[in-house]
Amino acid sequence: MVREWRRAPLPPGPRGLPFVGNVRDWPEIGDQPKVFAEWAKKYGPVVHVCVMGQPFVLLNTWTAAHDLMTRRSENYSDRHCNTLIHDDKLSGYGGWHLPMMPYGAKWRVFRKHFHSLFRIQEVEPMRPAILDLSSEFLHHLRNTPNDFRQLIRSYTAKSISKFVFSHDQPLNTEDPYLTLNDELMAEFNGYFFGNVFLVDVFPFLKHIPASWPGAGFKRFAIQHKKKVQDLIDGLHNRLQLAIANGTAEPCMVTRSMEKAAQATGVVSAAEEQLIKCNAMLSYAAGTDTSASVLANFFLCMSMYPEVQKKAQEEVDRVTGGTRLPDFEDREALTYISAVLLESIRWHAPGPVSIPHKSVKEDIYMGYRIPAGSVILGNVAEITHSTDFYENPSEYQPARFLDANWQIIPELEVPIQDAFGFGRRVCPGRHLALxxxxxxxxxxxxxxxxxxxxDANGKEIEPVIKFTGGVTTHPEPYGCHITARGKIQVD
Incomplete structure (x- = not known):
C-alpha cells in the first residue's frame, strides 16, 4: 500500500512553469467556472494545478465534490489560510468568521451555536414576520417598480435583521449598516478574492510597517478590519439600545444571550463575542446570497414570459386569484418551488465554492491529493451538468417536476451545493429559502x-452579465413591472 501511495500520480492538469507553476494560467475570479470546466473537458473531473507552490485540486462533477467534501469531510473541511484574509495582524477573518475559520475545536463551537439558531424549528415561528415583510415589498413594488433592485437588497437585509437583531425599519429607508455591509462585501469580493498578494506567498511580509512603500495591502486590510468591527459593534449596540428602551422583541441575539447566562447569570466576554460575530455574519452572508437569487428571478421572469404565465396560472388555481399565497399553500405550489430552484441553478450565487483544504494526503480515483491542497468545487459546472439537466443554459423550472407535478428529489440535490459542501454547508439556508x-x-x-x-415602448433586450466574486449578481438591468389581478397589496 505504501508503494502504491508513493507511485500514485497527481491529478492531471495544465503544465506549469518552474517555481511559479500555473500562475499565468490561473483565471480571474469571474472566469474561474468557465476555465475550470474547460480544463475538466481536457483533463477529467479532477484537475490539479499549482500556483506559487500551492497545490489546487478542482472538482468539476457532483460525484467528485461529494466524494471528497461530504463523504470524506473529516479530511476536507479545513480552510486554506490565506494570510491577508485570515491573519489577525491584517484582516483577521480567521479568528471569528465561521466560513473562513480553520477546522477545529473553535470552529465546532461557533458552528454548533450557529446551527442551533437557524434550525427549521427556529425559522418557522418567523413566518408571520416574513409574510408582513413580503407584503411591504409588494406595496413598494407597486408604487416604485423601477426600484426593484433596491427593494430586493432591503428585503433580504431586513428579513435577516428582523430575525437576528429584532430590528424593524421600512424597506424604502436607507440603513447605514446595510450600506456599510455592501461596502464590505464589495471589498471582500473585489479586493481579497480578486487579486493575488505576495504576502500570501511570503507571510513574513505581514510584519512590514503599513507606512512602507508596497504595503498598500496592509493599509487596506487594517482599514477593512476596522470597518468590519464597526459593523459588528454597531449592529449589536443598536439592539442593546432597543432592549434598554423596551422596544426589542425576542430574536436570535436575545435568545443566545439568555441561554449563555443560564448557568452563571452573566454572559462571558468570549460568549458575547461569539454571539456578536455570528449575528453579524448571518446578516452579511444572508443578505448577499438571497439578493443574488432574487435578482436572477426578476431577470428570468422578464426573459421567459411562458414560465411566468405557468407560475401565475398555478397561483391563481390555488388561491382563486382573490388572496395572496401563504406558506400553507407551499405543497400545492410546486411550480413556484421549481421556480425558486431554477433561479438558484440557472446562475448559482456562489459559482465556485469557498476553498476547502485537505488536512492529510489522500488517494482518490488513483490520484494523490497532497496534504494542504486547496479544494474548489465548481458549483456552476455541477448545476449545469448534463448528467442532471437537459439544456442547462435555459431557464426551465419544469425540469424539476415529475409527471405528477411533484419535485424530483434527485434533481434538487445538486442545487443544495449552492449552500456549500459537507460540514461547511450554510446553516442559514432554511431562512433564506x-x-x-x-x-x-x-x-x-x-x-x-x-x-x-425604451422611449418608444419597444422592449430592450437585457445584456446577461454577472459580477465576479465569491457571490455574484446580475449586472444592472431594467424591467417593466405592472400590477395584475385584483389582490390588494397595501
Missing part, C-alpha cells in the same frame, strides 16, 4: 414582469 419562496409566490400573484421598454 423561506423568505425567497414566499416573496416569489406573491410577486407572481400580483405583478407582471416584462423586459425594460
Amino acid at each position: 423561506e423568505s425567497m419562496w414566499i416573496l416569489m409566490a406573491r410577486i407572481i400573484a400580483t405583478h407582471n414582469i416584462g423586459k425594460e421598454l
Whole structure:
C-alpha cells in the first residue's frame, strides 16, 4: 500500500512553469467556472494545478465534490489560510468568521451555536414576520417598480435583521449598516478574492510597517478590519439600545444571550463575542446570497414570459386569484418551488465554492491529493451538468417536476451545493429559502414582469452579465413591472 501511495500520480492538469507553476494560467475570479470546466473537458473531473507552490485540486462533477467534501469531510473541511484574509495582524477573518475559520475545536463551537439558531424549528415561528415583510415589498413594488433592485437588497437585509437583531425599519429607508455591509462585501469580493498578494506567498511580509512603500495591502486590510468591527459593534449596540428602551422583541441575539447566562447569570466576554460575530455574519452572508437569487428571478421572469404565465396560472388555481399565497399553500405550489430552484441553478450565487483544504494526503480515483491542497468545487459546472439537466443554459423550472407535478428529489440535490459542501454547508439556508419562496409566490400573484421598454415602448433586450466574486449578481438591468389581478397589496 505504501508503494502504491508513493507511485500514485497527481491529478492531471495544465503544465506549469518552474517555481511559479500555473500562475499565468490561473483565471480571474469571474472566469474561474468557465476555465475550470474547460480544463475538466481536457483533463477529467479532477484537475490539479499549482500556483506559487500551492497545490489546487478542482472538482468539476457532483460525484467528485461529494466524494471528497461530504463523504470524506473529516479530511476536507479545513480552510486554506490565506494570510491577508485570515491573519489577525491584517484582516483577521480567521479568528471569528465561521466560513473562513480553520477546522477545529473553535470552529465546532461557533458552528454548533450557529446551527442551533437557524434550525427549521427556529425559522418557522418567523413566518408571520416574513409574510408582513413580503407584503411591504409588494406595496413598494407597486408604487416604485423601477426600484426593484433596491427593494430586493432591503428585503433580504431586513428579513435577516428582523430575525437576528429584532430590528424593524421600512424597506424604502436607507440603513447605514446595510450600506456599510455592501461596502464590505464589495471589498471582500473585489479586493481579497480578486487579486493575488505576495504576502500570501511570503507571510513574513505581514510584519512590514503599513507606512512602507508596497504595503498598500496592509493599509487596506487594517482599514477593512476596522470597518468590519464597526459593523459588528454597531449592529449589536443598536439592539442593546432597543432592549434598554423596551422596544426589542425576542430574536436570535436575545435568545443566545439568555441561554449563555443560564448557568452563571452573566454572559462571558468570549460568549458575547461569539454571539456578536455570528449575528453579524448571518446578516452579511444572508443578505448577499438571497439578493443574488432574487435578482436572477426578476431577470428570468422578464426573459421567459411562458414560465411566468405557468407560475401565475398555478397561483391563481390555488388561491382563486382573490388572496395572496401563504406558506400553507407551499405543497400545492410546486411550480413556484421549481421556480425558486431554477433561479438558484440557472446562475448559482456562489459559482465556485469557498476553498476547502485537505488536512492529510489522500488517494482518490488513483490520484494523490497532497496534504494542504486547496479544494474548489465548481458549483456552476455541477448545476449545469448534463448528467442532471437537459439544456442547462435555459431557464426551465419544469425540469424539476415529475409527471405528477411533484419535485424530483434527485434533481434538487445538486442545487443544495449552492449552500456549500459537507460540514461547511450554510446553516442559514432554511431562512433564506423561506423568505425567497414566499416573496416569489406573491410577486407572481400580483405583478407582471416584462423586459425594460425604451422611449418608444419597444422592449430592450437585457445584456446577461454577472459580477465576479465569491457571490455574484446580475449586472444592472431594467424591467417593466405592472400590477395584475385584483389582490390588494397595501
